[in-house]
Amino acid sequence: MGWGDLGAFGEPSKETPNLDQMAAEGMLFLDFYTASPLCSPSRAALLTGRLPVRNGFYSTNARARNAYTPQDIVGGISDSEVLLPELLKKAGYISKIIGKWHLGHRPQFHPLKHGFDEWLGSPNCHFGPFDNRALPNIPVYRDWEMIGRYYEDFQIDLKTGESNLTQLYLQEALDFISKQQASQQPFFLYWAIDATHAPVYASKEFLGTSQRGLYGDAVREIDASVGKILQHLQKLGISENTFVFFTSDNGAALISAPKQGGSNGPFLCGKQTTFEGGMREPAIAWWPGHIPAGRVSHQLGNVMDLFSTSLSLAGLQPPRDREIDGIDLLPVLLQGKLIDRPIFYYRGNVLMALRVGLYKAHYWTWSNSWEEYSKGIDFCPGQNVSGVTTHTQEEHTTLPLLFHLGRDPGEKYPLSFASEEYQRIMERMSAVVQQHQASLVPGVPQLNVCDKAVMNWSPPGCEKLGKCLQAPPAEPKKCFWPH
């Protein structure tokens, strides 16, 4: 989902009354970011509070590449990483993930081995249908075991876009909340729905209801579902005791437009890029009675802050034996404070850009290669900023391209290198980069090796369902990451 996909963020169809209402009752973040322009690393960062370059969710197979966890990936979340639900356990929290995990699908990466107590969802994206010979269909798990596979037991009609998955995930969320409320146990629910990820889907009730086509239908269903979850909290009388945060793991995938692509509003490019359209996200915090209603914050926020903020809410300290990139947003949420902090824009282990205050410096620019672009893969459709949306990896480390995101949110007008403003700001930016890089200890890259043998051929529980498939012999090789 992109920054521009909600009515509160200026989507011209304004079809998200529930999320807009959530913002009206809570705090709208206008400068909130992911830690990566695509899914797996962003989710790993959310749950570890650490940049992907630290937690290992990157690849060194090629330079500045976006890597994730397709089902032939060998790696996943390392045991040495400490995830939010593991820590919350110490404060008595029960944690559940509903939806897409995306931190590795092999047994050692299972979410219940990394702190979660319950799971309904899939380890990978809902791609398919596959033929179960060359590629197995993605399994859907309940807790430790698979309960079926996409396109076999969990339908997504690729022609109509119909699927009741969001309703399934919604009901599961409501039930979990009810159960926790009844047992008086504190809970962490990671509601990781994926209806706006291609192939985009929506329930029959929502199909055709949006001005925006199928993508809009999916957004409407998510919006309605969030509304139901918030109402449920209120109905159970625990809304003033429950912190809710809505955001996305990367900008809208413009490459899926117009049929399955969302909106990044006035920002440049989309998913896969380190321009604003790839990493600035819609974000809303809601906590009636604590966060004053109708506030707007310009705090530079990041999904990693949800790690630190959640710990703070639970009265816990973040781990001290490692660098944590997230910050505790409670002073922002409760007292309206603004905390000075940088935003790092990475692609793989390459620092592409840095935001400090209203300024953003690009050290490297790249959309994708000419080779990919010539095949029709366009991360910036209809947009072309000369020298900025480049199709070769352009180095600017000695003379970064500097933008003022207030005057120029679309990253179209680099500041003059000769200006006093450029000199003054770059001095500050350079110090931040230097400090960041001097102390940076990159994690072991997890997304380098792929092997068809590790696919979801025989997930735990497959025997009971008669759904075990024969894996091919192991043939590990370097994963290919084209962009």
Added chain:
Amino acid sequence: MGWGDLGAFGEPSKETPNLDQMAAEGMLFLDFYTASPLCSPSRAALLTGRLPVRNGFYSTNARARNAYTPQDIVGGISDSEVLLPELLKKAGYISKIIGKWHLGHRPQFHPLKHGFDEWLGSPNCHFGPFDNRALPNIPVYRDWEMIGRYYEDFQIDLKTGESNLTQLYLQEALDFISKQQASQQPFFLYWAIDATHAPVYASKEFLGTSQRGLYGDAVREIDASVGKILQHLQKLGISENTFVFFTSDNGAALISAPKQGGSNGPFLCGKQTTFEGGMREPAIAWWPGHIPAGRVSHQLGNVMDLFSTSLSLAGLQPPRDREIDGIDLLPVLLQGKLIDRPIFYYRGNVLMALRVGLYKAHYWTWSNSWEEYSKGIDFCPGQNVSGVTTHTQEEHTTLPLLFHLGRDPGEKYPLSFASEEYQRIMERMSAVVQQHQASLVPGVPQLNVCDKAVMNWSPPGCEKLGKCLQAPPAEPKKCFWPH
């Protein structure tokens, strides 16, 4: 000002609390248009309820050109046109224009000859400073006579952007409203401020207060001023008896970006073009106790509707001896109805595009000429949609480019000509065009002839001020309209 310039429309700095509040208390229009992608024709349409091609605010000097009223223009609003304030007089209204008139500056075009009772402002844009020999500085009028000139008596500091003009216009508005309230006389106030038009300006109090630079300062001052006007109406106890509408006369002039240019949000291109960025506008209606609070309308609206709606509010009928393009929006405002009506996108007397429902067909595409573009004049900076943002006038009348503005608000993905959807919709569009063109009687073009002799050399009242200048001999010639 552009569609994307207000917080309520998704401007990422969200610096317009008063206008956002106005929307929260009234009705936000998401699909509201001007009648022309630039100032003079748009304003002529607003006050006559008629398309510029009917009221004469266009040129035939060259094909599909944007023409306006610089101070060497010979033409202006024709006596045969009936303006809103002329009609409102019949219902006892006193009408005042504060700010830019822009319908001609020669004596016969004076706003007080066309229905207005009072005026504080200028006939032309606040360009300058001029040398008063080759070009006179633009006069500022109070009612019938000039009271000074820009840059001489009414300062705009081009270096700092400081000018107190908006404050002057605000105070004049508050005083007029007070006076009318005291005398119990109904009034029409056309508050035609121009601080966001290059050269952009703001008062000292607002300079440097915006994240968006000088342009944002100007927006903030306008926002604060609108807030003061609404508060004033409330304080005087006449808010429930006063209909207020906020909109703009064309999309943000991206050519003035980044220093003086605004935002058209997710839309394509800006001022001067018939893409959405050129003609879709922020629009808010406010009338406490009548328009329900917090409503959002997808009614296709147009500045010309303010003519018809105002007449309706005053209990008057629009003229029956001519075609009126505006529609009465009261059913939309008061009962939330949706009225089916087309939006015509003209450039000069050429119908460039048509919107019906969510679909928009382009019959001609043009941003500007290669010659202009090569000089750095770019109406679509950073944007380039192949075959759409063309630099030659491309004809598509036999096979129009069709866009679905819900799925594709940025006009990036024309529908396939072969699709059933294309065939079905174009049949409907063609009928609308045919009907429109069959009955169209173009007005006499007013913007063809220019002459330095008609400039503001000696406006009425200049003698008293010692500000009369010597006009050169008459030398009428065809005005040059490059785009």
